[in-house]
Amino acid sequence: MLPPILLAATLAFPVPPAPTSAALLAQVSEQRLKQNIDALAAFGTRHTLSDTASDTRGIGAARRWIKSQFDSFNPAGGTLRAELESFDVPKGPRVPTGANIVNVVAVLPGTRPESAQRAYYVVGHFDSRNGDAMDVTGDAPGANDDASGTAVVIELARVLAAHPLESTVVFLCTAGEEQGLLGAKAHAESKVADKALTIRGVLNNDIVGDPWGHLRIPPKAPGEPWTLSPTDPATRPANLTVRIFSEGLPRTSDPERLARIRSLAAEYDSPSRQLARYIASVAEIEQTTVQPAIIFRPDRFLRGGDHSAFNEAGFTAVRFTVPNEDFSRQHADVKPRDGKPYGDVPEFVDPAYLAGVARLNLATLIHLANAPDAPANVQILTANLTNDSTLRWEASKETDAAGFEVVWRDTTQWQWTHVQDVGAATQITLPISKDNVFFGVRAYDKDGYRSPVTFAVDAKK
Numbered sequence: 001m002l003p004p005i006l007l008a009a010t011l012a013f014p015v016p017p018a019p020t021s022a023a024l025l026a027q028v029s030e031q032r033l034k035q036n037i038d039a040l041a042a043f044g045t046r047h048t049l050s051d052t053a054s055d056t057r058g059i060g061a062a063r064r065w066i067k068s069q070f071d072s073f074n075p076a077g078g079t080l081r082a083e084l085e086s087f088d089v090p091k092g093p094r095v096p097t098g099a100n101i102v103n104v105v106a107v108l109p110g111t112r113p114e115s116a117q118r119a120y121y122v123v124g125h126f127d128s129r130n131g132d133a134m135d136v137t138g139d140a141p142g143a144n145d146d147a148s149g150t151a152v153v154i155e156l157a158r159v160l161a162a163h164p165l166e167s168t169v170v171f172l173c174t175a176g177e178e179q180g181l182l183g184a185k186a187h188a189e190s191k192v193a194d195k196a197l198t199i200r201g202v203l204n205n206d207i208v209g210d211p212w213g214h215l216r217i218p219p220k221a222p223g224e225p226w227t228l229s230p231t232d233p234a235t236r237p238a239n240l241t242v243r244i245f246s247e248g249l250p251r252t253s254d255p256e257r258l259a260r261i262r263s264l265a266a267e268y269d270s271p272s273r274q275l276a277r278y279i280a281s282v283a284e285i286e287q288t289t290v291q292p293a294i295i296f297r298p299d300r301f302l303r304g305g306d307h308s309a310f311n312e313a314g315f316t317a318v319r320f321t322v323p324n325e326d327f328s329r330q331h332a333d334v335k336p337r338d339g340k341p342y343g344d345v346p347e348f349v350d351p352a353y354l355a356g357v358a359r360l361n362l363a364t365l366i367h368l369a370n371a372p373d374a375p376a377n378v379q380i381l382t383a384n385l386t387n388d389s390t391l392r393w394e395a396s397k398e399t400d401a402a403g404f405e406v407v408w409r410d411t412t413q414w415q416w417t418h419v420q421d422v423g424a425a426t427q428i429t430l431p432i433s434k435d436n437v438f439f440g441v442r443a444y445d446k447d448g449y450r451s452p453v454t455f456a457v458d459a460k461k
């Protein structure tokens with residue numbers, strides 16, 4: 001293990017802790033989230049190829065309702081702008097004759113001119129399906145998958161509409177997810193060449209409301225059995241986690257980039273992994289009731305999600321999902337069981353848990369979008385064989401940036417464990433062997449908001 005050197009003794013530039021986000025987090029409403037889920041489920045089906053003319057049933061009614069919600073949140077003089085974003089996609093395995101895919105997107109521009117070009121996304125897919133991916137008329141309430149994620153997106157837009165952040169926040173409700181990530185793919189591809197707004201991080205919420213289905217409780221004493229799914233709220237554990245999935249090797253890696261990752265041993269240090277670590281740090285700072293469970297894997301087996309469409313287009317993106325999934329309720333036809341409808345219905349969504357997930361998303365957005373940009377070109381100088389480490393990086397272009405912190409960890413640790421403030425310097429030599437640890441650098445501003453970490457790569461000169 002690394003000795004905890006260079007911490008207290010050398011903190012020459014004390015950096016304030018980031019301000020607490022408690023006041024905004026307290027505005028997230030369980031009741032509002034529950035109303036959003038109920039309203040979305042009440043459209044009967046939100047299948048991507050379902051009716052678009054009706055005002056009460058089908059995906060057309062659902063998307064108009066979501067847009068009306070975004071529009072209603074804008075205060076007088078507010079800057080939140082919502083639109084229906086339409087793409088024609090060619091025929092494919094789950095769109096036999098092609099389709100018109102309509103996402104609902106709301107943009108809240110950043111308040112600092114030089115930070116507003118960076119965009120952070122919160123995403124949920126509002127389309128749904130039942131047991132047959134091609135059943136366009138049968139009921140598909142999709143309360144957990146993914147009215148829950150959509151409800152989070154809508155609720156965060158409500159809270160932030162009156163409190164814009166320094167960078168731009170985009171609230172994206174996608175369609176066509178169940179037909180092959182079609183809405184997210186079309187949106188992400190349309191942003192690849194966009195110079196006016198750069199996607200810097202995507203929080204995809206898919207299946208975030210129903211955590212109790214297959215919760216396995218470990219035995220209290222050796223020899224006792226595991227128990228499943230406590231139905232009595234009194235016996236449930238007080239705090240639950242939400243899983244954060246992130247890719248290791250970026251999907252866009254060509255052979256040259258893969259060779260570079262191999263030589264650096266950077267297979268755990270993609271930008272999406274740095275975002276996952278960042279979420280864990282924010283959860284610690286803000287003491288969120290729902291804590292992240294970091295999973296170093298792109299997604300669950302046999303399942304996919306919209307974050308992958310963003311990864312595919314070269315963007316940093318992670319997925320939030322409940323700790324335990326009940327597969328008997330997902331992608332299922334609603335059938336009676338014990339005299340009640342059984343399937344992906346609102347009764348199985350826990351608004352208190354969902355509010356916890358929403359607050360973790362909100363806290364992450366507040367920190368990301370108020371922090372300076374992550375440092376560019378972070379390098380470890382490897383010109384000569386030495387037992388110390390010289391790091392350098394580019395100065396920040398943002399006027400409220402106040403300095404940088406070098407972070408490092410043992411090669412076997414998942415999270416950054418050590419930090420040294422270096423003030424406004426853009427180079428430092430540390431008496432630690434670069435052969436033995438991973439290094440990164442993050443920027444901070446005068447308020448104490450930290451950027452995500454940029455992983456340090458080698459440079460011979």
Ligand SMILES: [Zn+2]
Nearest residue numbers: 145146206207
């Ligand atoms: Zn889903």
